[in-house]
Amino acid sequence: MALQNSADAELLLHWYQKNKRSLPWRDTGNPEDVWISEIMLQQTRVEAVKEYFVRFREALPTLEAIAACPDETLLRLWEGLGYYTRARNIKKCAQVLLRDHGGELPVDPLELRELPGIGPYTAGAIASIAYNVPVPAVDGNVLRVFSRLTACEDDIMEPATKQAFTERLQDLLWQLVYADWKNFPVADFNQALMELGALVCIPNGAPLCERCPVAAQCDGRRLGIQETLPRRAPKKPRRDEVRTVLVLRDGERFYVRQRPSKGLLAGMFEFPGFPGTLSEEEVLKLVHERGFTPLRIQALPPFHHVFTHIEWHMSAYEVQIAEPLSATAPGRNRKEHARNGIFVTRAELEKLALPSAFRPLLSRYALRPPRRQKKC
Ligand code: SF4
Numbered sequence: 174m175a176l177q178n179s180a181d182a183e184l185l186l187h188w189y190q191k192n193k194r195s196l197p198w199r200d201t202g203n204p205e206d207v208w209i210s211e212i213m214l215q216q217t218r219v220e221a222v223k224e225y226f227v228r229f230r231e232a233l234p235t236l237e238a239i240a241a242c243p244d245e246t247l248l249r250l251w252e253g254l255g256y257y258t259r260a261r262n263i264k265k266c267a268q269v270l271l272r273d274h275g276g277e278l279p280v281d282p283l284e285l286r287e288l289p290g291i292g293p294y295t296a297g298a299i300a301s302i303a304y305n306v307p308v309p310a311v312d313g314n315v316l317r318v319f320s321r322l323t324a325c326e327d328d329i330m331e332p333a334t335k336q337a338f339t340e341r342l343q344d345l346l347w348q349l350v351y352a353d354w355k356n357f358p359v360a361d362f363n364q365a366l367m368e369l370g371a372l373v374c375i376p377n378g379a380p381l382c383e384r385c386p387v388a389a390q391c392d393g394r395r396l397g398i399q400e401t402l403p404r405r406a407p408k409k410p411r412r413d414e415v416r417t418v419l420v421l422r423d424g425e426r427f428y429v430r431q432r433p434s435k436g437l438l439a440g441m442f443e444f445p446g447f448p449g450t451l452s453e454e455e456v457l458k459l460v461h462e463r464g465f466t467p468l469r470i471q472a473l474p475p476f477h478h479v480f481t482h483i484e485w486h487m488s489a490y491e492v493q494i495a496e497p498l499s500a501t502a503p504g505r506n507r508k509e510h511a512r513n514g515i516f517v518t519r520a521e522l523e524k525l526a527l528p529s530a531f532r533p534l535l536s537r538y539a540l541r542p543p544r545r546q547k548k549c
Contacts, residue, residue: 176322178352198226204303205236211299294310314366314371322387326404369385411481414485418490421444423495429515429527430445430515466494473490
């Protein structure tokens, strides 16, 4: 049966008005807030995004400020959220909006999809939430809710399943809008579906059906299969990568280098890392080969970091080196960073975009004076 008409939609909308969470980007009336929050929310939990969103908007409250923001500041504001390409795309998108769209986000979802970083879901979310355009916004929450409501046993990771849900929701939206021409609150309806998935029709096999405003309309519940839905093919296991990370110290300064502009953690700074688990001798040889003179070496406890598709298992060494002749100052161009790396103080390190993968080194070891190290 699922959702079929205005009466069903009304149940959902009524529940949403009473239960929606207060979120910093919700009901602000500013389309840019919808856009930035939707980009931040990709692959990221609402609770984690709240603080980042507020900080980002305080630092960059206008399109002009975003478009002109230096990459390093942008990445710093994004540090810890992951998927840094999203931050770069926000900046590119702001530049395109200023250049080609009079400084406004388009209303048309097809035009929105032409913009950097905006795919079908985000275009639907911006158009419907910011402008009340009757288009669906099918995210993970909506996929789960809809597969349960319709008792659909198809794999929700398959594009064909998502497409079928999108088409059914589009048909439903047209029907609701025609029934209440111009007054139907598409923005609230789409957010209500998402909110239902976040608060009631929750993942991992345990929906809270007794609290659900559309339980009577739910085919999955009627058939008693709601806890087995949605169906999805098993995920590929993460790839393990073993690395050795070096904290090279020249007195109170640390050596960091900038990662390539494409790929994992693109453009961010890092402590240099090498594949495999290296011995002290191998580390010292590498340090020599790079033109540094090691004075002392100390093994640090291993640590690890989990990305979506990769897990880094890292061993680490702190190596005290003689002062290098060609330490590059911060703020030089990217090519120079990539080639030479830079030496920065602890305070300067805090201002760089350093991935959270390396934070354990900073917080646990890098502030300690280089004691109890073995002489080389
Ligand atoms: Fe989800 Fe249960 Fe509501 Fe069905 S009745 S939509 S399974 S919470």
